Amino acid sequence: MGIGMPETTYIEAITQAMAEEMARDERVFLMGEDVGSYGGAFKTSAGLLERFGAERVIDTPISEIAIVGAASGAALMGMRPIAEMQFIDFITCAYDILVNFAATSRYRVGSSCPIVVRGPAGGGVHGGPFHSLNPEAMFMNRPGLKIVYPGTAYDAKGLLKAAIRDDDPVLYIEHKFLYRRIKEDLPQEEFVVPIGKANVRRRGKDLSIITWGAMIYVADEAAEELAKDGVSVEIVDLRSIIPFDEQAILESVAKTNRVIILHEAPLTGGAGAEFAARIAEKAFEYLDAPIKRVASLDVPTPYSPPLEEFYLPNKDKVITAARELLRY
Amino acid sequence: MIACAPNVTESLSREQLLEIDYYLRLTRTLEERLVALFRQAKVIGGLYRSLGQEGESVAAAYALDFKQGDVVQPLIRNLGAILVAGAKPVDIIKQYMAKGDSPTRGRELNIHFGHPARDGFIGQISMLGDMIPVMAGIALAGRMQKKSLVALAFIGDGGSSTGAFYEGMNFASVQRLPLVVVIEDNAYAYSTPIEKQTAARTLADKAYAFGCSAETVDGNDVFAVHRAAKRAIDNARAGGGVTLLEVKTFRMKGHAEHDNQSYVPVEIIDEWRGRDPIERYEQTLIENKIATAEDFEELQKRVRAEVDEATDEAERAPMPRGEEAARGLFAGDGYWDA
Numbered sequence: 076m077g078i079g080m081p082e083t084t085y086i087e088a089i090t091q092a093m094a095e096e097m098a099r100d101e102r103v104f105l106m107g108e109d110v111g112s113y114g115g116a117f118k119t120s121a122g123l124l125e126r127f128g129a130e131r132v133i134d135t136p137i138s139e140i141a142i143v144g145a146a147s148g149a150a151l152m153g154m155r156p157i158a159e160m161q162f163i164d165f166i167t168c169a170y171d172i173l174v175n176f177a178a179t180s181r182y183r184v185g186s187s188c189p190i191v192v193r194g195p196a197g198g199g200v201h202g203g204p205f206h207s208l209n210p211e212a213m214f215m216n217r218p219g220l221k222i223v224y225p226g227t228a229y230d231a232k233g234l235l236k237a238a239i240r241d242d243d244p245v246l247y248i249e250h251k252f253l254y255r256r257i258k259e260d261l262p263q264e265e266f267v268v269p270i271g272k273a274n275v276r277r278r279g280k281d282l283s284i285i286t287w288g289a290m291i292y293v294a295d296e297a298a299e300e301l302a303k304d305g306v307s308v309e310i311v312d313l314r315s316i317i318p319f320d321e322q323a324i325l326e327s328v329a330k331t332n333r334v335i336i337l338h339e340a341p342l343t344g345g346a347g348a349e350f351a352a353r354i355a356e357k358a359f360e361y362l363d364a365p366i367k368r369v370a371s372l373d374v375p376t377p378y379s380p381p382l383e384e385f386y387l388p389n390k391d392k393v394i395t396a397a398r399e400l401l402r403y
Numbered sequence: 404m405i406a407c408a409p410n411v412t413e414s415l416s417r418e419q420l421l422e423i424d425y426y427l428r429l430t431r432t433l434e435e436r437l438v439a440l441f442r443q444a445k446v447i448g449g450l451y452r453s454l455g456q457e458g459e460s461v462a463a464a465y466a467l468d469f470k471q472g473d474v475v476q477p478l479i480r481n482l483g484a485i486l487v488a489g490a491k492p493v494d495i496i497k498q499y500m501a502k503g504d505s506p507t508r509g510r511e512l513n514i515h516f517g518h519p520a521r522d523g524f525i526g527q528i529s530m531l532g533d534m535i536p537v538m539a540g541i542a543l544a545g546r547m548q549k550k551s552l553v554a555l556a557f558i559g560d561g562g563s564s565t566g567a568f569y570e571g572m573n574f575a576s577v578q579r580l581p582l583v584v585v586i587e588d589n590a591y592a593y594s595t596p597i598e599k600q601t602a603a604r605t606l607a608d609k610a611y612a613f614g615c616s617a618e619t620v621d622g623n624d625v626f627a628v629h630r631a632a633k634r635a636i637d638n639a640r641a642g643g644g645v646t647l648l649e650v651k652t653f654r655m656k657g658h659a660e661h662d663n664q665s666y667v668p669v670e671i672i673d674e675w676r677g678r679d680p681i682e683r684y685e686q687t688l689i690e691n692k693i694a695t696a697e698d699f700e701e702l703q704k705r706v707r708a709e710v711d712e713a714t715d716e717a718e719r720a721p722m723p724r725g726e727e728a729a730r731g732l733f734a735g736d737g738y739w740d741a
Contacts, residue, residue, distance in 0.1 A: 104547070130547060133578075140567045141536045141574035148540020152520050154547065156540075172533050172567065182732045183511045184526060185739040186518050218732055242734035 083261045086254035088228040089119055089193075092235035093157060095265070097127050100155060103239055106133040106142055107159030116161050117195060117254060139169035146190045147177040147244075155239055160194030163248060164208040177244045178219030191238045195251035196224075197289055197339055198376050198387055202251075207376035207383075209288070209340035211316045214246055215349060221270055222316040224248040226291040228259040230314050233268025241270060250289040273320035275327065279309035282397055283327040285350055286337040287313040290388060294337055297393035306401060316346055324350060325358050332363040333400045337388055342370035364403035367396045415629070417693055423465055423625065424688070424699065427681045428706045430457040430483035433492050436710050437499055441660055445718070447501040448512045453480040455655035456589060458680025459622040460484045463555060463585045463648070466632035467523075472552035473636075474519040474541050476534050478527055480589070480654065481557045485514055488524040492710055496717035503723030510731075519554075531562035535571025535584065542580040553581045553639045555632070560600050561592025563609060572645065576613040579644035583635040586647055587622065589654040594666045607649035615645035622650030623680040626687065653678075 083091065097103045104127075105120055111134035114121035124132040135142050139160060146156035160166050166173065173192060180188035198207040214220050221243055225231040231249060238245035276291060277298055284294040291312045298308035311327050313319055328334050334354060336347035351366045369388045377383055415423075434452055441450040453460060460483035467473035469488060477484045482495070497505035498513055506516040515526035519541050527534045538556040545552035558568060563586055575582045586606045590597055603609055610617030616638065620627045628650055635646035653675040657664035664672075688694040731738035 136570075136573055136577060138570040138574055140533075141539065141570040144533060144536025144567065144571060145540030145543055145574060148519075148537040148542075149544035149547070150540075151518065151525070151537075152541055152544035152548070154544045171530050172536065175530050176528050176533055176537060179528075181734065181739070184507050184516050184518070185731065187734060221733070 081260045082258050083228050084255050085228045085231050085249070085257040086117060086119055088232035088261065089235055089249055090121065090123070092232045092239070093120065094123060094126065096236055096239045097123070097131060102153060103155040103157065104131040104133065105157045105159060106135050106146060108135055108137055108161045110134060110159050115159065117251065120159070139165050140172050143169040143177065143190070143192060144172045146192070147172065147180070147188055150177075150188045150190045151180070151186055155189055157191045157193060157239065160192065162202070162206045162208070163194035163196040163210055164205050166192060166194065166210055166246070167213075170213070173244070174214065174217040174220065178217055180219070181243060182219055187242050188244050189242050190244045191235070191247050192244070193235070193247035193249060195254070196248045197250040197252055198371070198383060199252040199289065201378060201380055201383060202376070203378035204375040209248070209338070210246070211248060212340055212344055212346045215317055215346060219244070220317065221245040222248070223270055223314060224250075224288045224316055225314060226250065226253065226288050226312055228257055229261060230268050230274070232261060233266050234270065234314065236267045237270050240267070245270070248288065252289050268314070271315045271318040271320060273323035274312045274314055275309065275323065276312045277308060277310040279307035280331055281307045282333040282335065282400060283309045283311060283331045284335045284337050284393070285311045285313060285324055285327070287316065288339055290337045290339050293388055293390055293393060296390040297397065300390060300394055301397055306397065308397070319350070321353055324354065328354055328358045329361045332361055334362070335367045335369055335393065335396050335400065337369045337393060339371055339388060341373045342368060343373045345370050364400040367400055369393050369396050420688060420693055421698065421702065423461060423629075424685060424694070425702050425706065426461045426465070426483055426487050427457050427625070427684065428703055429486055429492065429709070430461060431681060432703070432706045432710050433486075433495065434482065436714055437496065438660065440496070440499065440714070446499045448499070449659040449661065450499065451479040451513065451659050452656040453482055455675060455679065456480045456587065456622070456652050457483045458625040458684060459585065459587065459628045459650040459652055460557070461487055462625045462628035463632040464488060466629050466636050467553065467555055469523040472520070472545065472550050473523060474538070474552060474554045475524045476527060476538050476554070476556045477514055477524065478531075478557045478559060478562065479513065480559075480587070482514060484557065485517065485524045489522065490514070490517065490524060491713070493713035493716045496713055497720055500717055500720070501722065502717060502720040503727070504720050508727065509723035530567070532558065532565030532567030532571070535568050536574060537571075539571050539575035539578070539580055539582055542575065542582045543578065545581065551640055553583060553636050555583045555585065555636065557585050557587065559587050559589065559592060560597045560606060561595065563606060564600055569612070572609075572613045572615065572647070576615040576645045579642065581639035582645045583632065583639055584645065584647050585632070586649050587652055588649060589652045590671075591654055591667065593658040593662075605649060607647055610647040613645065613647070615647055616643070617647045617649065619649040619651065622652030623678045623683060625680055625684040
């Protein structure tokens with residue numbers, strides 16, 4: 076587990092980030108279900124128990140409230156816990172203690188509660204209604220929690236390191252579809268990706284796609300296809316949902332005058348609604364067409380592949396939306 | 404120092420016994436003052452009394468060793484416990500009055516304040532049961548940091564119905580963490596009597612599910628609570644794991660000042676009035692010739708003066724400026740550094 080490896084997968088990037096931070100700072104530890112001797116349900120923590128010992132890689136009961144609660148208590152005492160949800164869906168079991176206790180700790184009583192809650196999110200792997208959640212919007216309206224959602228191996232590593240070092244609680248959402256499908260050459264030297272900064276993934280002038288997580292690849296595909304028709308698409312990978320890079324969104328919209336917000340969570344009340352509202356409030360004069368959102372259907376994530384494919388955003392849905400905006 | 408009857412006081416010196424009495428009287432006097440302020444509409448939110456429960460709150464916390472980094476977590480009826488840990492009456496009055504220089508600068512209510520490492524106590528949140536896993540984490544951190552601290556949490560008959568309570572107890576027991584949970588049977592959770600709260604024979608029986616130690620004591624007997632808490636704390640510090648310590652007591656007031664407790668039969672209240680923990684404690688000290696009525700009068704004078712002074716200071720304190728509400732959510736804006 077050296078620092079920086081060529082052809083690093085998204086999941087290896089996460090493992091590397093944890094290992095590097097645990098080596099760098101003895102206050103960092105991991106707790107969760109099956110994270111120790113089994114190495115995690117997805118093998119995200121493979122090798123960590125052997126390297127750091129059972130005191131810092133703690134197998135817990137099936138007990139999300141205990142995991143997030145104990146992590147919070149330890150964080151108040153100066154530790155830097157990483158609390159793993161085996162699937163991010165199960166954070167709903169600990170929603171209360173995360174939003175009411177950890178997230179409010181600084182604002183209410185001035186106590187720093189630097190926990191990272193992380194776990195696999197997202198669809199496309201036929202996980203069904205309880206193993207496919209994209210939870211970001213559930214937490215956006217509960218102030219005190221930072222939310223990041225990397226789509227690349229580089230960001231997966233750099234944002235996790237930033238999250239572990241952050242003095243406030245961070246919900247780190249990792250997309251399980253990307254775990255072994257995404258491979259990148261990562262820098263040999265250490266790097267951190269700052270929370271709150273978007274990445275303009277593709278420069279363009281005709282249309283902006285504001286997106287994050289696994290949807291950046293859907294945006295890529297759509298942009299390639301549209302380029303064949305001479306349409307130049309800009310892709311803004313937000314990476315951080317709270318705090319989000321409002322300036323990057325507004326600058327892109329000011330440049331292209333047309334915007335699609337693309338996310339994998341259901342449409343209604345999704346994070347895209349907030350970004351659309353900001354654009355409407357602050358960049359209305361720049362818009363040449365209505366703000367368009369492409370998102371999943373307003374239903375739980377269905378299991379069967381034809382159903383899930385229909386449910387999720389895809390290249391064609393984005394292209395249809397783009398053409399509508401370009402015709403407007 | 405006077406040698407004390409061992410069956411009554413065990414290892415406590417006369418000074419310590421009088422110190423306990425000081426905290427008992429301080430708790431009651433401070434709450435009485437808060438009632439007066441509440442009636443003058445100077446307390447902004449609700450006011451919750453611990454009348455009848457001061458004994459177990461003070462006695463359990465007094466068994467901790469704050470010099471070793473021990474941490475106590477109260478619920479709303481354990482004001483006495485945080486006074487023992489070092490919370491200042493003026494801060495508590497400021498909290499109730501929502502003052503700008505209260506420990507939480509007006510953001511939080513009553514005794515929802517305190518930092519476990521800095522203060523030796525941590526305020527609860529209102530979602531009952533949540534503090535048990537948090538206290539387990541404090542105990543876990545203590546162990547990882549090679550401290551020999553013990554965490555002591557209070558929970559009630561109502562709070563112990565929550566899932567968070569079970570998850571926290573289970574995790575702490577599996578990890579054999581140095582955690583003592585004082586579970587108060589005070590007969591009512593708001594208006595709900597204990598028989599509608601649980602079918603368990605006693606609250607201590609819940610320990611069977613966790614495989615931890617358990618004990619039940621008379622919660623209005625200061626000596627009994629102190630002895631049992633000390634045993635549990637010593638055991639936890641020695642690596643013996645979790646104890647669930649049930650204290651049988653009674654809530655002598657309604658849930659809060661607005662609640663006249665009409666659902667509680669008067670005979671039961673009268674019966675428990677005869678078991679007042681402070682009167683019983685002082686009577687025992689007198690009978691064992693450890694203290695005299697004059698000693699208690701002296702203590703009461705001191706307590707009254709402290710509460711008077713704290714009240715004056717709190718009343719003079721400013722309210723927060725409205726615009727402060729926008730600050731201090733995340734590190735980096737410097738709000739809490741100033």
